[in-house]
Amino acid sequence: MSTESRLQKLTAEIIQADLDAYIVSAVHHVTYLSGFTGDSSYLLVTRDRAILLSDDRFAIQIQDECPHLEVQIRGHDRSTPQLLGEVLSKLGVRKIGIEAAYMPVAGLEKFQELVPTATFVPRSGWIESLRAIKDASEILTIRRAISIAEEAFTNFRNHIQPQDSEFDLVNRMEFAIRWAGGTKSAFEIIAGVGERSALPHCPPSSKKLEEADFLLMDWGASYEGYKSDLTRVIKSPYANSARYRMIENRLHDLYKMVSEAQARAAAKLRPGVHVREVDIAARGYLAEQGYSREFNHGLGHGFGLEIHEAPQIRSNSEDVLQANMVVTLEPGVYLQGFAGVRMEDDFLITPDGAERLSSLPRDWAFFEG
Amino acid sequence: MSTESRLQKLTAEIIQADLDAYIVSAVHHVTYLSGFTGDSSYLLVTRDRAILLSDDRFAIQIQDECPHLEVQIRGHDRSTPQLLGEVLSKLGVRKIGIEAAYMPVAGLEKFQELVPTATFVPRSGWIESLRAIKDASEILTIRRAISIAEEAFTNFRNHIQPQDSEFDLVNRMEFAIRWAGGTKSAFEIIAGVGERSALPHCPPSSKKLEEADFLLMDWGASYEGYKSDLTRVIKSPYANSARYRMIENRLHDLYKMVSEAQARAAAKLRPGVHVREVDIAARGYLAEQGYSREFNHGLGHGFGLEIHEAPQIRSNSEDVLQANMVVTLEPGVYLQGFAGVRMEDDFLITPDGAERLSSLPRDWAFFEG
Incomplete structure (x- = not known):
């Protein structure tokens, strides 16, 4: 199973749960769905796109490991959650699933503050079930x-x-x-x-x-x-x-x-x-x-x-x-x-x-x- | 600085923030405050007690590493969060701080379900500041x-x-x-x-x-x-x-x-x-x-x-x-x-x-x- 078909299965869950997007934050889940083996990154999966959000340190490694994936790299003057907040706002997604078993409470609070127009829905187990x-x-x-x-x-x-x-x-x-x-x-x-x-x-x-x-x-x-x-x-x-x-x-x-x-x-x-x-x-x-x-x-x-x-x-x-x-x-x-x-x-x-x-x-x- | 004086400083924060207790869940923070170097455990700090909650695997190691600490060990038929929920209910604490930067959203949801009479207050940075x-x-x-x-x-x-x-x-x-x-x-x-x-x-x-x-x-x-x-x-x-x-x-x-x-x-x-x-x-x-x-x-x-x-x-x-x-x-x-x-x-x-x-x-x- 390629990362593409894993992403397709996740997208099917997103659509079925009536969400606009899902924030993949657990490091193993980002790897499983993208092929990228670094850390400190998010994979944003919408109904029709997948975007890897990371920082400068990993830019070349990402080109290497997942050349076909859409990528956004932040500068060192802001955090990756801030970049993700901007992308979420730009895309206009409203109902966004989060990995409840992994995202810390403070992480969710941060996203709620960064994208006040969105609703964040705790969801767990989708990727765990695929990985099993x-x-x-x-x-x-x-x-x-x-x-x-x-x-x-x-x-x-x-x-x-x-x-x-x-x-x-x-x-x-x-x-x-x-x-x-x-x-x-x-x-x-x-x-x-x-x-x-x-x-x-x-x-x-x-x-x-x-x-x-x-x-x-x-x-x-x-x-x-x-x-x-x-x-x-x-x-x-x-x-x-x-x-x-x-x-x-x-x-x-x-x-x-x-x-x-x-x-x-x-x-x-x-x-x-x-x-x-x-x-x-x-x-x-x-x-x-x-x-x-x-x-x-x-x-x-x-x-x-x-x-x-x-x-x-x-x-x-x-x-x-x-x-x-x-x-x-x-x-x-x-x-x-x-x-x-x-x-x-x-x-x-x-x-x-x-x-x-x-x-x-x-x-x-x-x-x- | 002994673990006792670290605990005293945390207790002062708990009292000043008008909380009844604080759940320490980050593994490094449990170690820092208790001396216990294992994982999968919680340290519950109230205004006048500190209780380490863990499982059978670590019972002897805990005796060894922190012989003076109050300890509760769960059996293998339930989870450590379940044990913590029971202890919180028994103690009757109502306003409980959690480590927002570490506790996953699903962890907070679990505690809210286990102890519906309590209010959980996201709090971060206390132990990080001590450790700095x-x-x-x-x-x-x-x-x-x-x-x-x-x-x-x-x-x-x-x-x-x-x-x-x-x-x-x-x-x-x-x-x-x-x-x-x-x-x-x-x-x-x-x-x-x-x-x-x-x-x-x-x-x-x-x-x-x-x-x-x-x-x-x-x-x-x-x-x-x-x-x-x-x-x-x-x-x-x-x-x-x-x-x-x-x-x-x-x-x-x-x-x-x-x-x-x-x-x-x-x-x-x-x-x-x-x-x-x-x-x-x-x-x-x-x-x-x-x-x-x-x-x-x-x-x-x-x-x-x-x-x-x-x-x-x-x-x-x-x-x-x-x-x-x-x-x-x-x-x-x-x-x-x-x-x-x-x-x-x-x-x-x-x-x-x-x-x-x-x-x-x-x-x-x-x-x-």
């Missing part, structure tokens, strides 16, 4: 972002050292992602050594790998703007055998259980299925095993230009799966003071089920290296 | 972020290779920042080779260093949440002499001129000075030299927890310098198709002038290496 369904070129790019993350993991695993702190482990993974061809990590990499693996969003610390025998890595690659998202728990290649043998059985049980929870959820993935059913397949199984409170976050989420986007795979979500959605499944069990085990893979919803896009092994042999 | 004046511990951290960026640059310069593309140069600098002790780069590093240095915000390309004889680097380090921001244009250590000699004089002139523009602006830095006067000191000088259109962005900006924060040093800003502000000065001249030369350093406003915090040389000898 990936087109062929997006899926190809996401496949590449995943394979970069997997190549990075192999390289990472081959190079980690007992003296590495969580800071070092994060840096090693960041470097590995970039060496493998990624632009950068898709989000703040999580490296949890030993019991710190039980913190679902632990910031890196000076805890060293040799202080425990296992670690949790949650990482992903950015590639041409698209993301990937994976998690594995692995044994240190330099495990202290005596200490490790004491925890081996308990870790093995958790690992198998989380892997099974993910497999049960993955088996539910199919167009038309409510995400609640997918969530309960994993959550119910873990609860049966005695771990209901210990899985304390949603099961998964869509990803693409952002690391979290529609659909949300949670018990309190109304989302329904559709073909060409791309989602993660990341069940986890967190035992404070002992260990957290999470396993995260990436899936494409296909017309009759799902394809697992990530290919890292999920068995105990892989954990043990 | 750095305390001693912030200045110490910023000094460290700057010295990390400078150490990284030395390492970077010693290791660049003729075959390096802009992608490679960005990666080398990212690695150098982390090796020097930085958490990561403070923003997307800019590496512009040859004429691409004239793009003020050029995304990295496959252009190789050996295709030109000079490059522009705009980089900074994050350290304990605080940033630094520097720019230098340097000659390639492997410059092709014949090609380089052709442009040498013109580059030299631009370099001296931009350095002089920065020095003239730096001489104006002092409490009580309008930022316009600082901007015009650089801009006026460049205009006298025949480059008015070629310096097409603001002169500088405050930085700290964010890379751009108050004050803005631009011709259309009303900001006035105060002691303990920390700002960059980054004049530049951009000649499309030839070269862009920008020089950026970091300054602390002192009681009677300013201290240049960054120590990289600014003379032509440094450019030539």
